[in-house]
Amino acid sequence: MFDSPLSASAYEVLGVAPDADDEALRKAYRLRLRVTHPDTGGDAALFVQVQLAWELVGTPDARAAYDRGHGFGLRQAQGAGEAEWSGWRAPAQRPDTRPRARSFGQPGGWRRERYLRLIREWAGRGVDLADPYDPALVRTAPREVRRLLADALAEEETARIIGDLGMGYTVWHDVSTSADPEDKLDHIVLGPSGLYAITSDDFGGPVGFRRGEIVGPAVAGAPITRLLGQARVVSRAARVKFGAALVVLPDGDVPQAITELGRIRSVPVAVTSRSGLATALRRGITGTRDIGGNELFDVRTRLQQAVRFV
Template sequence: MFDSPLSASAYEVLQVAPTADDEALRKAYRLRLRQTHPDTGGDAAMFIQVQRAWELVGSAAARAAYDRGHGFGQDPVHPDAAAQWSGWRAPAPRTDTRPRARSQGKPGGRRREQYLGLIREWAGRGVELPDPYDPALVRRAPLQIRRLLADALAEEATARIVADLGMGYTVWHDVAAGRHPDEKIDHIVLAPSGLYGILSEDVGGPVHVRRGELVGDAVAGTPIADLIAGIRTVSRAARVRFGAAIVVVPDDDVVHPIDELGKVRGMRTVVCARSALPRLLRLGVTGAREIGGNEIFDVRTRLNQTVRFA
């Protein structure tokens, strides 16, 4: 969670300055534990984040490594340290030969291109940046720019998970679902367990569901409603029936790995932790219709003929 361009740093979660000494850091950790503990009315997801923050900066060795990697050191980040940082860069091509899911489109491609254009405009002002993914640079960037990178990373993470499910799965990434370029479905997955529209979301902090919508301190707009609207657009155009809408979020941002919400706006909807997505796609969503035999080829053909990429 602390590798997200949107997330609070370990120091911000503990509500202490990066320059705090060890004793002040320890006191801040104990205070935040009391404040966030579920037994005293605190938020369970935030309680987990506090513990994770302490793991990252609670010892001298861990804190030094964290500071180097996230741009919190007193000295400028050494060029070698920036070169070793790979968490925010585009994933390297895979070299293994294991059977993988059929895949079309470029996950996170639109968001990553937008990020690179805006970060260079904001920080470089026409000059080529040595490293547009330098952690210190990213953390200083405006929220709008960091959100684009976070979206790209979330989409790429989901794409890797689905690809590893094997040849029985087909996935379309960055599918246009309206007239505006930003009206899109991050992923459409055709699986033996059903047909799903998926949103890969990362707002940098805990999220909850209230009245069928995703809510949280940094949640913008109505992500679940927008996902369902996009699914209906594609469903009508391709004449296919989706089994469910799935919102995938980082593991640390939710308490329950799989939260089936029932029907939201007439569509079965699930909020799912990223690590639980393979299990959900294999077993299916409660009430979603399985797709098998010749039907799976028919649905794939209809989508191939209809899908446009954002």
């Protein structure tokens, strides 16, 4: 949860400054435990966040490693060695001989490019930065800039999970659904369990559900309504019917691995954690229909002819 560009730092969760001494940190942790404990009327999700935050900064070694990896300069200067990889850079290509899903388009590519342009404009008026993914830089950037990076990371992680499902699956990333590149469908997945329209999101904290929509302090607009609208555009262009629509969120931000919301606008909809996505795509969700044989080939051909990328 602390690896997202949008999530609160361990220090923010504990309610102390990054340069607080060890005793102040320990007192803050004990206070936050009491305040957030469910037995005393606290929020269970926040209680878990407090415990995770303490695991990251509760000992000198853990705190030094956390500070180096997240750009907290004062303590970073006291640490030895290079800063740890933040996970915010584009993933390096690694040799992999396993059969993978057929993939078209660049997952997270549009948002990565936009992030790089905006971070340079914000930090240096368009000049080259030594490291546009430096944790200290990212942590202090405006939320709308960090949101672009968080969503790019989310799309890349979803693509990795789908790729590992094997050659029985085909996926299209960053699919254009209008003249506005912001209005794009993150992923289309075709496999034995059906045809899926998928969006990968990261709102920077836990979410809930109300009346068939995702709700939360940082949730803007209506993500599921937007996803279904994007799916409808592709459906009409390719003359295919989506079996389901999925929203993929970070593990710590949803109450369970797969939450089925039922049929919305006649399409089965579910919200999955990243760790629950592979299960949802392998077995399907309630209301989806298996696709095989000539139908699978026909749907793939129609999509291949109709899909355009941002």
